[in-house]
Amino acid sequence: MYKIIEKYSLAPQIEFARIKAPMISKKAEPGQFLIVVACEKSERIPLTIADFDREEGSVSIVFQKMGKGTHKIADFKAGESFHAVLGPQGNPTEIEGEKNIVVIGGGIGVAPVYPIARKFHENGVHVTSIIGYRGKDFLFWDDKLAAVSNEMKITTNDGSVGHKGFVTDVLQQMIDNKEPIDRVIAIGPPIMMKAVADVTRPHGIATTVSLNSLMVCGMGMCGACRVTVGGEVKFTCMDGPEFDAHKVDFAELMQRLGMYKDLEKDAHDEYKGDSNE
Amino acid sequence: MSDRFTAIHMKEQPAEDRRKNFSEVPCGYTEEEAILEANRCLQCKNAPCIEGCPVAIDIRSFIGHLQKREFDKAINKIYEADILPCVTGRVCPQESQCQARCVLDKKGDAVSIGSLERYVADRDLDRRREALKDAPVDVSGKTKVAVIGSGPAGIACAADLNRYGYDVTIFEAFHKAGGVLTYGIPEFRLPKAIVDVEINSLVQTGVKLVPNALTGRSFTIDELMAEDYKAVFVGSGAGLPQFMNIPGENLNNVYSANEFLTRVNLMKAHRYPEYDTPVKHGKNCAVIGGGNVALDVARTAIRLGSEKVYLIYRRSQEEMPARHEEIRHALEEGMELLALTNPVAYHGDESGFLEKIECVKMELGEPDDSGRRRPIVKEGSNFFIEADVCVVSVGSTPNPLIAMTTPLLETTKWGTIKVDDNGMTTMPGVFAGGDIVTGAATVITAMGAGRTAAASMHEYIKKL
Numbered sequence: 001m002y003k004i005i006e007k008y009s010l011a012p013q014i015e016f017a018r019i020k021a022p023m024i025s026k027k028a029e030p031g032q033f034l035i036v037v038a039c040e041k042s043e044r045i046p047l048t049i050a051d052f053d054r055e056e057g058s059v060s061i062v063f064q065k066m067g068k069g070t071h072k073i074a075d076f077k078a079g080e081s082f083h084a085v086l087g088p089q090g091n092p093t094e095i096e097g098e099k100n101i102v103v104i105g106g107g108i109g110v111a112p113v114y115p116i117a118r119k120f121h122e123n124g125v126h127v128t129s130i131i132g133y134r135g136k137d138f139l140f141w142d143d144k145l146a147a148v149s150n151e152m153k154i155t156t157n158d159g160s161v162g163h164k165g166f167v168t169d170v171l172q173q174m175i176d177n178k179e180p181i182d183r184v185i186a187i188g189p190p191i192m193m194k195a196v197a198d199v200t201r202p203h204g205i206a207t208t209v210s211l212n213s214l215m216v217c218g219m220g221m222c223g224a225c226r227v228t229v230g231g232e233v234k235f236t237c238m239d240g241p242e243f244d245a246h247k248v249d250f251a252e253l254m255q256r257l258g259m260y261k262d263l264e265k266d267a268h269d270e271y272k273g274d275s276n277e
Numbered sequence: 278m279s280d281r282f283t284a285i286h287m288k289e290q291p292a293e294d295r296r297k298n299f300s301e302v303p304c305g306y307t308e309e310e311a312i313l314e315a316n317r318c319l320q321c322k323n324a325p326c327i328e329g330c331p332v333a334i335d336i337r338s339f340i341g342h343l344q345k346r347e348f349d350k351a352i353n354k355i356y357e358a359d360i361l362p363c364v365t366g367r368v369c370p371q372e373s374q375c376q377a378r379c380v381l382d383k384k385g386d387a388v389s390i391g392s393l394e395r396y397v398a399d400r401d402l403d404r405r406r407e408a409l410k411d412a413p414v415d416v417s418g419k420t421k422v423a424v425i426g427s428g429p430a431g432i433a434c435a436a437d438l439n440r441y442g443y444d445v446t447i448f449e450a451f452h453k454a455g456g457v458l459t460y461g462i463p464e465f466r467l468p469k470a471i472v473d474v475e476i477n478s479l480v481q482t483g484v485k486l487v488p489n490a491l492t493g494r495s496f497t498i499d500e501l502m503a504e505d506y507k508a509v510f511v512g513s514g515a516g517l518p519q520f521m522n523i524p525g526e527n528l529n530n531v532y533s534a535n536e537f538l539t540r541v542n543l544m545k546a547h548r549y550p551e552y553d554t555p556v557k558h559g560k561n562c563a564v565i566g567g568g569n570v571a572l573d574v575a576r577t578a579i580r581l582g583s584e585k586v587y588l589i590y591r592r593s594q595e596e597m598p599a600r601h602e603e604i605r606h607a608l609e610e611g612m613e614l615l616a617l618t619n620p621v622a623y624h625g626d627e628s629g630f631l632e633k634i635e636c637v638k639m640e641l642g643e644p645d646d647s648g649r650r651r652p653i654v655k656e657g658s659n660f661f662i663e664a665d666v667c668v669v670s671v672g673s674t675p676n677p678l679i680a681m682t683t684p685l686l687e688t689t690k691w692g693t694i695k696v697d698d699n700g701m702t703t704m705p706g707v708f709a710g711g712d713i714v715t716g717a718a719t720v721i722t723a724m725g726a727g728r729t730a731a732a733s734m735h736e737y738i739k740k741l
Contacts, residue, residue, distance in 0.1 A: 023495055037452050043544070043553040044452075069553055084452035086489040216544070216554070219450050219491050220676050221460075221516035222536035226527055233520065233527065238678065252527055255629035259529040263555045 001081035005058055010140035011133075013065045014108060015074045016050070022057030024087045030115035031093030031210065031242055034061060035218040036073060037084035043069045046215045046225075048112035048187070048241070049088060059087070062111030062141075067264045089218050090241045093208075095123055098182035102174065103149075104167050104196055105131045106188020110141050112210060113187050118148040126150050128174070128181075132167040132188070136160035168195045181205050186245065190254050197245035207245035211236045211253060214260070228252050282385025285314040287392050292609040296579050299464040299547060302606055303392075311396040315343040318388045321380055326390060329378035331725045334358040336375055336390055343393060352401045355394060360436045361429065361724065363402065363471045366395030368462060369721050370600050405474055414483035419444040420738060423506040425492045425679070428456020429720045430512030430711025432475065433727030434734075435484045438510075441735045444483070446506075448490040453543060456514055457720070460543040461535075463573050465580065469542075493678035498686070498707060507741060508706045508734040511694060512727055515712035516676045520669055521565070525623030530557050530631045534570045534670035541577055559666030561585040563634055565620055566670035567597035572604065574668045575612045586612045587662060591619040591639050591652040617641070619652065621659065623667065633661045675713050683707075691716060700730035701737070708734055 051060040105113035129149040154162030183206040186196040193209040213225035213236040225236035230247035324337040342351035371391035379387035427449040518533035540546040544554035558581035567590035622635040638658035641650035685704035710726025
């Protein structure tokens with residue numbers, strides 16, 4: 001059993017949980033993910049590692065309440081335990097000699113970007129963070145990220161904080177200003193990651209994205225998470241989750257994310273119906 | 278009525294009923310049926326059946342005891358060689374192993390050794406369930422050994438190591454133990470309640486089980502060896518699903534057999550929405566492949582409610598590697614066999630969901646390396662099969678993670694781990710067996726390999 005040490009809401013629909021998992025925290029690195037099974041009848045849900053504390057023996061997740069699965073995880077309270085947590089899965093983010101890095105987090109993607117930024121920052125890399133939210137009420141971890149960034153830029157859709165617009169606007173500006181960028185690492189909704197790739201591609205700026213494919217096993221045995229990268233089929237869980245953004249077939253990724261949309265909605269409506277009774 | 282040359286066939290659920298449920302198909306023998314069938318055994322002196330068994334169960338003796346209604350003696354005789362007789366009695370291909378060597382097979386029906394094994398083993402289940410109430414055996418202070426994977430190889434290896442007196446820990450990557458017995462073989466062929474008893478019995482003998490532990494990520498084999506573990510057995514199976522690399526294979530509703538079966542068997546998608554994991558079975562479900570796994574998928578799709586289930590296989594029915602019994606069961610249940618057919622592309626709708634499969638007709642040419650006639654494409658024979666779900670079941674290979682993270686472990690060009698005759702790998706103290714060594718094979722050969730390795734590990738540790 002995996003006991004929840006702490007659990008609270010960070011923003012509307014966005015939840016934080018810190019879980020006791022000594023074996024996982026010992027190995028966890030930025031860029032990796034967990035598979036969480038809330039209770040015996042739950043799905044296996046992949047969630048990126050938002051933080052880890054080897055001394056305490058804990059790992060943290062930040063997730064958005066979307067379907068039945070994530071709502072179920074959200075309904076757990078501190079002191080309760082998850083049925084299963086597997087991890088750390090996937091390959092860690094590697095520092096490849098960069099001097100200037102731009103990390104981009106969109107919405108829920110701000111959470112996994114944080115430990116990545118911290119890792120680069122600790123290694124003396126100049127970190128510029130660009131984080132985008134829907135609006136002021138949805139901000140979270142901007143303070144944490146600021147503490148590990150040399151520069152920090154916030155965008156909101158409605159302009160309630162920072163730049164009004166998208167993370168790509170700010171990125172484009174940096175490129176136009178000829179600011180040095182050795183690599184961009186972007187995590188967020190697929191449409192945002194695709195937009196970032198489109199911005200950096202003409203300039204040949206190395207760009208890494210972390211994909212959020214549907215998964216079942218998370219260990220390379222089922223192939224639910226397969227994606228096409230550079231014309232080759234890859235498993236997100238084993239070969240990723242980080243890939244060269246310029247080679248990812250985003251259209252296919254988004255198509256595959258919609259595979260259970262109809263069923264997901266039914267299950268979600270039913271689940272929320274139950275808990276309202 | 279029975280004579281010496283006619284087997285007592287186990288009663289089965291009628292095809293019309295079983296199409297709609299996940300209960301077991303063969304119902305098991307009654308005591309009288311079992312005795313009648315056992316009495317057909319000639320008790321041959323040389324017992325050729327035993328040579329046909331990969332773990333050399335003393336078949337003659339156990340059937341001999343059964344003839345005398347000595348049920349306890351019969352089951353204990355089997356346990357000497359096989360700790361999972363409830364499983365092997367159901368899933369072993371007896372017709373090509375023990376029963377193929379039976380003297381009666383030449384003149385009539387072989388003795389139904391598998392059915393008898395199942396009878397004797399099932400009869401012991403209640404006693405074993407009762408025994409599970411006792412506290413687990415304390416193994417603290419004993420020499421520690423590790424087993425990676427809780428499938429047939431790992432279970433067999435762990436059980437023997439436990440008997441030799443070790444403190445055994447099994448590391449399982451999934452949240453539930455059993456390996457292919459849990460995620461792969463469907464409920465209607467192997468009830469999960471039986472797998473649970475097998476796993477719980479093992480735990481009760483003092484074997485420790487650590488789920489959610491993926492070797493290569495959670496820890497490496499080098500790290501295990503650097504801890505207190507004196508030897509490690511790798512029985513991680515052949516879990517990497519193969520695809521055909523044809524256009525459209527990543528369309529929505531194209532599954533690997535592993536994914537489709539895992540969703541149902543491990544995650545209980547057939548009980549969705551009581552369980553959260555969904556699965557699509559489609560109106561028309563096509564399954565690619567001709568092995569036992571392909572048939573497990575096809576028969577699962579029938580039970581989930583597909584109106585049409587096609588099995589697309591590139592050779593003819595004769596060459597299908599699946600057990601004849603499975604093929605018969607599937608055909609009775611309404612599966613349509615499209616032999617000498619091979620998919621070349623998948624076509625989807627505008628949202629990326631599978632609509633139809635483009636296939637070609639095949640014909641058989643000269644025999645290939647496997648001895649089976651090579652399938653050759655009939656040029657220009659392209660045609661379409663309407664299918665909204667497709668499950669690719671063309672085999673699996675070892676997951677490369679363990680080899681990748683264990684520098685001293687040598688592998689073959691197929692990705693399997695190299696071992697010597699004793700099951701030891703190229704890394705001292707690390708042994709391996711089952712599908713990770715042989716490539717995808719059977720439950721019983723994996724169990725045999727697990728036992729061989731356990732014996733070698735015992736010898737190895739004694740010399741340390």
